[in-house]
Amino acid sequence: MKRRFVLxxxxxxLLFFADSGLAKVKFSLGxxxxxxxxxxxxxxxxxxxxxxxxxxxxxxxxxxxxxxxYIRQGGITAEVLDVDMEREGGNLYSYGADVVLGSxxxxxxxxxxxxxxxxxxxxxxxxxxxxxxxxxxxxxxLEILPSNVWGIDFRTKTQIITIEGxxxxxxxxxxxxxxxxxxxxx
Amino acid sequence: MKIDKKYLLISIPFLALLGIWIQxxxxxxxxxxxxxxxxxIISTQDWWNDAAVDLSDNDTWRDHEENIKYVDEVGFTFWxxxxxxxxxxxxxxYMTDIDTFTTxxxxxxxxxxxxxxxxxGPGGKRRILWNESFKYILNFPVIKEQVESGTFHLxxxxxxxxxxxxxxxxxxxxxxxxxx
Numbered sequence: 131m132k133r134r135f136v137l138x139x140x141x142x143x144l145l146f147f148a149d150s151g152l153a154k155v156k157f158s159l160g161x162x163x164x165x166x167x168x169x170x171x172x173x174x175x176x177x178x179x180x181x182x183x184x185x186x187x188x189x190x191x192x193x194x195x196x197x198x199x200y201i202r203q204g205g206i207t208a209e210v211l212d213v214d215m216e217r218e219g220g221n222l223y224s225y226g227a228d229v230v231l232g233s234x235x236x237x238x239x240x241x242x243x244x245x246x247x248x249x250x251x252x253x254x255x256x257x258x259x260x261x262x263x264x265x266x267x268x269x270x271x272l273e274i275l276p277s278n279v280w281g282i283d284f285r286t287k288t289q290i291i292t293i294e295g296x297x298x299x300x301x302x303x304x305x306x307x308x309x310x311x312x313x314x315x316x
Numbered sequence: 317m318k319i320d321k322k323y324l325l326i327s328i329p330f331l332a333l334l335g336i337w338i339q340x341x342x343x344x345x346x347x348x349x350x351x352x353x354x355x356x357i358i359s360t361q362d363w364w365n366d367a368a369v370d371l372s373d374n375d376t377w378r379d380h381e382e383n384i385k386y387v388d389e390v391g392f393t394f395w396x397x398x399x400x401x402x403x404x405x406x407x408x409x410y411m412t413d414i415d416t417f418t419t420x421x422x423x424x425x426x427x428x429x430x431x432x433x434x435x436x437g438p439g440g441k442r443r444i445l446w447n448e449s450f451k452y453i454l455n456f457p458v459i460k461e462q463v464e465s466g467t468f469h470l471x472x473x474x475x476x477x478x479x480x481x482x483x484x485x486x487x488x489x490x491x492x493x494x495x496x
Contacts, residue, residue, distance in 0.1 A: 210487050210489065216447055257453065
């Protein structure tokens with residue numbers, strides 16, 4: 131249900147702006163990797179991230195970025211009765227769309243942007259119930275543009291996944307590459 | 317009065333964040349609580365004892381008890397020993413809030429099987445580690461319910477009859493999401 135809601139919301143946003151006809155749409159495709167830093171989660175350690183994204187920039191200040199992120203939750207070691215015992219980590223599959231706000235029309239070599247999005251999150255870990263939960267991401271990034279079609283993207287996002295009145299929070303730090311085509315130029 | 321769409325868009329994340337904050341979502345964390353069960357369990361098909369668990373005996377549990385939002389997982393670590401030196405056996409743990417069983421059949425019928433499949437040769441013993449325990453754990457929704465209640469009883473028996481088994485150094489490792 132939540133997965134459908136996120137998907138339909140993303141499509142609605144895309145259709146709304148695509149239909150507005152106010153700007154030529156600039157697209158990009160990209161991939162990224164990085165590190166997940168869990169916040170106040172004693173059962174998870176720092177681990178890796180990988181993902182892909184596509185951006186449609188509808189206005190010089192606004193783009194929409196559907197994306198998929200695979201987030202590893204690192205395993206932990208706990209001392210139980212004087213013995214170090216390991217607990218394997220889990221996987222988090224995050225899919226949704228971010229709204230990207232920045233000054234894309236006055237870019238020379240780099241630009242900063244602000245990003246927020248709605249997500250569906252599938253949490254999987256051996257020995258646990260499968261959880262599919264709604265989440266929110268907030269963050270900012272810096273994109274360096276060595277050419278007018280390639281961008282090198284650095285970003286950090288705070289991910290908040292709601293769970294039964296509580297939440298899981300991660301800080302996702304990533305670096306990626308984007309390829310641009312169509313629309314207005316930088 | 318007209319409001320610039322840009323400001324509306326920028327305000328969305330802050331309003332959403334505020335909503336989540338109000339729910340208390342941001343003020344929560346995930347904690348791992350280890351609870352050592354004091355009693356050891358020795359059982360045959362004719363006589364047995366249970367291990368009574370009261371989580372409020374644990375300082376960390378007490379610290380978070382009022383603010384627990386969700387029990388993420390419950391694992392165990394323990395030693396299990398087959399005291400029968402002629403036959404193999406398969407160790408089992410049952411969980412319930414009842415401690416008045418008078419027959420092994422009553423335990424099997426009324427308590428919930430939460431650990432099963434630990435094979436032991438004649439006179440053999442094994443230590444089940446935390447991560448390994450998830451291979452043997454069953455009926456997590458019931459375990460979760462019992463843990464949320466804070467008190468329960470563990471019975472350690474075996475799948476085959478006759479049996480003579482011992483469970484000791486039992487520790488429950490409980491992961492919860494709780495308010496800070």
